Amino acid sequence: MRQKNICAAIIFTQLFFSGLLLAQQDCRVKLTCPFGDHMVLQQQMSVPIWGTAGAGEQVTVKLDQQKQTVTSDSGGRWMVRLNDLKAGGPFEMIVEGENTLTVRDVYVGEVWLCSGQSNMDMTVAREDRYWCGVFNEEQEVASADFPLIRVFDVDFVTSDEPLDKIQGKWEVCSPDTVGHFSATAYFFARELQKKLNVPIGLITAAYGASTAEAWTNRPALESDAQLSFLLDEYAKRIEKYLPDIEAQKKYEEAFKKWEIAAEKARAEGKDRPKEPKNPDPRKDQHSPCVLYNGMVASLVPYAIRGVIWYQGESNGPTARIYGRIMETMIRDWRRAWGQGDFPFLYVQLANHGKLVNQPVRDDPIVFVREGQLQNLSMPNTAMVVAIDNADPDKPDNIHPKNKQDIGLRLSLAARALAYQEDIIYSGPIYDYMIINGNVIRLYFKHVYGGLAAKDDKLVGFAIAGEDKIFVWADAKFDGNTVVVASLQVDKPIAVRYGWARNPVISLCNKAGLPASPFRTDVDSGGSVKP
Numbered sequence: 001m002r003q004k005n006i007c008a009a010i011i012f013t014q015l016f017f018s019g020l021l022l023a024q025q026d027c028r029v030k031l032t033c034p035f036g037d038h039m040v041l042q043q044q045m046s047v048p049i050w051g052t053a054g055a056g057e058q059v060t061v062k063l064d065q066q067k068q069t070v071t072s073d074s075g076g077r078w079m080v081r082l083n084d085l086k087a088g089g090p091f092e093m094i095v096e097g098e099n100t101l102t103v104r105d106v107y108v109g110e111v112w113l114c115s116g117q118s119n120m121d122m123t124v125a126r127e128d129r130y131w132c133g134v135f136n137e138e139q140e141v142a143s144a145d146f147p148l149i150r151v152f153d154v155d156f157v158t159s160d161e162p163l164d165k166i167q168g169k170w171e172v173c174s175p176d177t178v179g180h181f182s183a184t185a186y187f188f189a190r191e192l193q194k195k196l197n198v199p200i201g202l203i204t205a206a207y208g209a210s211t212a213e214a215w216t217n218r219p220a221l222e223s224d225a226q227l228s229f230l231l232d233e234y235a236k237r238i239e240k241y242l243p244d245i246e247a248q249k250k251y252e253e254a255f256k257k258w259e260i261a262a263e264k265a266r267a268e269g270k271d272r273p274k275e276p277k278n279p280d281p282r283k284d285q286h287s288p289c290v291l292y293n294g295m296v297a298s299l300v301p302y303a304i305r306g307v308i309w310y311q312g313e314s315n316g317p318t319a320r321i322y323g324r325i326m327e328t329m330i331r332d333w334r335r336a337w338g339q340g341d342f343p344f345l346y347v348q349l350a351n352h353g354k355l356v357n358q359p360v361r362d363d364p365i366v367f368v369r370e371g372q373l374q375n376l377s378m379p380n381t382a383m384v385v386a387i388d389n390a391d392p393d394k395p396d397n398i399h400p401k402n403k404q405d406i407g408l409r410l411s412l413a414a415r416a417l418a419y420q421e422d423i424i425y426s427g428p429i430y431d432y433m434i435i436n437g438n439v440i441r442l443y444f445k446h447v448y449g450g451l452a453a454k455d456d457k458l459v460g461f462a463i464a465g466e467d468k469i470f471v472w473a474d475a476k477f478d479g480n481t482v483v484v485a486s487l488q489v490d491k492p493i494a495v496r497y498g499w500a501r502n503p504v505i506s507l508c509n510k511a512g513l514p515a516s517p518f519r520t521d522v523d524s525g526g527s528v529k530p
Contacts, residue, residue, distance in 0.1 A: 027054035040201025109199030125179030187407020306343030323371025494521030
């Protein structure tokens with residue numbers, strides 16, 4: 001009996017000191033992800049650096065010529081701010097408390113958050129996802145020697161509550177790493193780095209098939225009477241799921257089988273099979289708030305220059321309020337970061353599917369595009385029009401492979417808005433119309449050197465009278481305006497252009513940037529002048 005007591009005492013002592021050691025280790029100074037080796041910090045603004053330590057512990061952060069000291073709060077949280085860092089590197093960042101951390105190969109330059117759904121997540125190389133890979137993939141990978149471009153890719157995580165940690169790591173752009181970088185983000189950074197000649201940091205937080213509301217914070221949706229129903233429906237789905245033990249068990253079994261099949265495919269160098277859908281609404285990238293909570297909340301307030309965004313295809317069911325959802329998200333992100341109205345640059349949805357030869361054809365996609373067009377009324381926003389970007393030989397591909405042009409157009413918008421360059425960055429945007437008898441004259445913003453037509457054929461315009469029956473219009477240039485008419489319409493009241501999922505289009509400016517689809521008849525964002 002005594003021997004047992006002695007053994008128990010020894011085990012207790014070992015566990016006690018082991019626990020004490022773990023507790024002491026937990027009090028050590030730590031940096032919160034995404035701070036780490038190879039990172040890029042934002043130049044010319046206040047840069048928050050934060051982490052954890054023991055309660056009341058003094059923490060000092062040193063970088064280049066700066067040194068900031070702070071005392072952690074009762075929960076062990078701390079944050080310092082480095083001010084007006086100048087572009088350059090490599091630097092070492094030293095974090096000192098009871099212990100010392102050294103973060104190596106740190107650069108200072110321009111940082112952009114890159115978010116959205118699969119067209120932002122789509123990678124440069126195909127790898128094990130059949131829908132990935134860009135045009136000229138092999139050449140693009142081989143030539144990707146840009147060590148001053150750094151990428152932090154946030155792991156896919158959904159959560160019903162905001163998380164304070166994320167997973168991921170910074171990687172240096174090279175032929176060995178670029179294959180799994182977001183193609184849109186990479187080509188954007190490549191163009192920007194060449195022009196600015198400073199390091200570029202990309203934080204990519206994108207999730208395929210996600211909705212805009214999934215990226216929006218709960219309080220922002222709750223406070224909007226027109227959007228709060230999204231949360232009500234989400235709560236009902238959770239309530240229905242929780243007692244459904246059979247569905248949960250069925251998914252667990254399917255997931256285990258998938259894991260085995262996915263590992264087998266990886267070992268054989270094949271595409272992994274499609275992962276079974278988790279019936280838990282909290283794990284569904286369509287559910288409101290779950291991606292903001294899991295992939296964005298813990299990034300705040302990492303200093304950024306702005307955001308690039310490519311999303312919208314999954315918002316078909318809410319297409320007619322997409323503009324409001326997106327506006328709510330943008331406002332809330334700006335509020336969360338506390339950097340004012342930082343540049344928010346986004347891609348209007350590309351053409352997709354079989355070419356539509358009708359004058360107009362309503363579709364959820366066209367209403368999402370319209371919402372995106374209307375959001376240009378928000379300060380410091382720019383929209384990349386991609387209505388000409390469908391794969392020429394496979395228009396049904398919802399992930400167009402020409403991400404090079406998308407990245408280039410986003411970089412033009414960034415240079416104009418974020419870096420105040422006087423350059424052409426947008427295609428024509430409908431402004432207003434004047435009706436004169438049986439003719440409508442259309443005026444545009446972003447005309448620059450003048451209007452032009454693809455292949456010198458001005459097509460894609462439809463016109464209607466009071467019966468609201470649209471027919472193809474004859475269109476011609478008159479200076480920097482477009483004049484449209486039809487012998488079938490005596491008293492026209494409205495025009496639509498490019499109004500279909502994959503429409504007939506032609507209008508651009510002399511810089512070759514395409515015009516956005518638009519309609520003049522209902523809440524178009526333009527105006528009518530008599």
